[in-house]
Amino acid sequence: MPDNQEKEQPRRRQARGERRVAQLLEAAASVFCATGYTAASTNAIAREAGVSPGTLYQFFPNKEAIAIxxxxxxxxxMRETYGEALAPVDPATPLEEAxxxxxxxxxxxxxEHPVFFALMHGPDIPGRISEEHDALHATLLARIEGLLRSLLPEAPGADVTRTAHMCLxxxxxxxxxxxxxEGAERxxxxxxxxxxxxxxxEPLIGGRTAASAHPTAPPPA
Incomplete structure (x- = not known):
């Protein structure tokens, strides 16, 4: 029995720590959205979380670590979201639906996560987040290209890449x-x-479909 109790105590401490980290991150998201990253402070985040600055520093050494x-x-x-949202589709799927x-x-x-836009598109995001966002951007473009290739199977690769950049x-x-x-206006x-x-x-996909169906058809006068 004592052995079980000894094992259970670290688990409880770990669970409490995870809850506290989640609480601090939620508070940070609120502060970053309200003031932007540069104007935010660890004191403001601690105040929003309802804890002391000392408690915050037990988990994060500074504001940048929280943002990262x-x-x-x-x-x-987000990677999970666009993995599902931008999976290749059946070419017969209506464009409006895709x-x-x-x-x-x-x-x-x-x-649901307004802080994502505030952090990723702000002018003052920490360097590591900027690098991660660049990698995310590249992966997102690749997923959009994959989706477009399922809709434009005959299109040259350069055209698909250009179209993906425009869509993004x-x-x-x-x-x-x-x-x-907000609301109805949003x-x-x-x-x-x-x-x-x-x-x-629509014209790109319709044009490719027509060209595939009538490869020898003369251009319209």
């Missing part, structure tokens, strides 16, 4: 507008973003 841990967790979750599902998944993630740029612009609004901007992407992709 928060960024790592968010990027891990675009709508991907946009909804990403918008939902950013609305359009999405980022629409996301910033959507996050700047929903309206999300819908506009879908319309923009669909109208951009």
């Amino acid at each position: 841990e928060l960024g790592d967790r968010l990027m891990h979750e 675009v709508g599902a991907a946009v909804d998944r990403f918008i939902d993630f950013n609305c 740029g359009l999405y980022k612009a629409g996301l910033e507008l959507a996050l700047a609004h 929903d309206a901007y999300v819908q506009e973003l879908k319309h923009v992407l669909i109208r951009y992709l």
